[in-house]
Structure formats: structure tokens, C-alpha cells
Amino acid sequence: MKAARQPDRVSRPVATARRPARLNHVFAALSDPIRRAIIAQLAGGACSVSRLGASFAVSAPAISKHLAVLERSGLIVRWKVGRVHFCSLVADPLARAGAWIQQHQVFWERQFDALAGYLDRGGSHVQSATAEPERIGIKLQRTFRASPERVFRAWTQPTALREWWCPPGWVAGKINFDLRVGGTYSIAMSRAGSAGSGVSVRGQFLEVRPPERLVYTWRWEGAFAEMPETLVTLELRGSDHETLLTLHHDNFADPGLRQQHRSGWMAACDRLDRLVTPPAVLPDRAAAL
Secondary structure (H helix, E strand, O other): OOOOOOHHOOOOOOOOOOOOOOOOHHHHHHHHHHHHHHHHHHOOOOOHHHHHOOOOOHHHHHHHHHHHHHHHHHEEEEEEEEEEEEEEOHHHHHHHHHHHHHHHHHHHHHHHHHHHHHOOOOOOOOOOOOOOOEEEEEEEEEEOOOOOHHHHHHHHOOOHHHHHHHOOOOEEEEEEEOOOOOOOOEEEEEOOOOEEEEEEEEEEEEEEOOOOOOEEEEEEEOOOOOOOOOEEEEEEOOOOOOEEEEEEEEOOOOOHHHHHHHHHHHHHHHHHHHHOOOOOHHHHHHHOO
16 A cells, blocks of 8 residues: 655646736735735645634635635645645735736825925925935835734844844844934844845934834945935834834935835835734734734
């Protein structure tokens, strides 16, 4: 009698020719919180349907229906080995949905920046040729399924910062935090495997009110030499199980640098979310953890 093949050794199904998933179907599939949580869990790798369903307080038939919606949208593929059903994430539809969002985000950011500049000048169409460069900023809001205290600690403790601060391909170096008004901080990082000196960001804390508010200056060393000192304001509001983070990063003189930092903060918040939020937990189940 042949031994059963282990699930982690099962070959993935061979992709068959099919029409690309329509964005309407992708966004419709992502409109449900359970399906979004399934996508988040599958981001860590393929798994069996039974193991996937165990993470949710819904019936097996309900999970099967959610998986069917995700499969029709092209977001996942499913296959069977013996009596066990498996599924895995398909990255392309998510990438195209993200590109669509990014395209429209950039357009509206430019429109709102232009409107803000117009209003700041009092509605005048005339601008002095000797005027100071217009300063622009970033405002981001993100909800985490964690308490403000947990998010604040992850933002200000060197051990936690090492887990989420650096983008892929970079590693954290020396991190110093003197978390008090007038205290300073520095966060160094370098490319993985590189012998170079790397880069760092450093500044001074202007306001420290755990776990509600943090204000500090921001200056690069080893990168963005033309960028002036900027200001970061972090505000946290929420309960034991959810936090609304509002981040302002102000005093940019160059729209390109502003956009680079906006993209960087968005990606950093994604990494922070994976650190502070238990995987595959729905909002109505957070209290049970």
C-alpha cells in the first residue's frame, strides 16, 4: 500500500488558460471582511480548506461559498489531493487592483494639493516669483485591530521597530530612542548583504503623550540630501481592540519626495499591521483573543 503524500509536498495545480479577472469581480470579492481575512491568511502560503475554515466562526458551507467567490474572481486557486482540498493565493489580480487604486490616488492627491495651494494663497491666481517654495504634507489614516498602547509601543520600542520598520531588502542597524520631550532618536538601516554605510533617519521629540500623540522632527542622513527637515505627527485613538492611527508628515518642498514618503509610510503601515494584528482575526472575534 502506497504511503499518502504529504500536503507540503503536493505540486501546485498547473494554471490553465483563462480570461484575466475583471476588476469589478476582484473588488466585489474583497468587499466582504471574511474574504479579506482569507486573503490575508493565504498571503502566508497555501493551506488546506479545513485548516483555513477553522480560523472563522462560520460554518464549513459558508467558507466554501466564500472560497467559490474568491476563485471566480481569480484571487485564489483550489485543488484536491485525495480527500483534502487545498487553496492558494493568486497575486496578479491583487497587483492590478492595487495599480488601479494607486493611479487614481496619485491623480486625486495632485488635485487636492492644487486646491489646497490655491486656498492657501487666498484664491489669488498671481504668485510672486520670489515667494518661498510651497510646503506640502502627507496625511494617512489606518485602522489596526490592536489597542493604542500596543501600536504606540510598536512605534517607539527598538525591538519592535526592527520587526516592521525596514522595507524588503533592508535590515535595521543601530536604533536609539530617548522617548521624552527634547530627547532624540535615530534609526539606521542598510541593504541586506551590503558592506556600505547605509542610511539613517534622526530627529528630536517635540511632544510625547503615550499612547495618544507623538510629534517629532525628521531628517535623513545618507539619503535625500536635498530634503529639508520635516515634521511627523502621530495620533492614536481607539479602544482595547481597535486603533485609528492618523499620521501627518509635513514640510515637504518637493512633490516627488512627498509621494515617495507617502508610499513608504503606506508600506510601513502594512508591515506594522502584520506585527500588531493577530492573523485571520475578524473584528467581531477580536474580543475572544
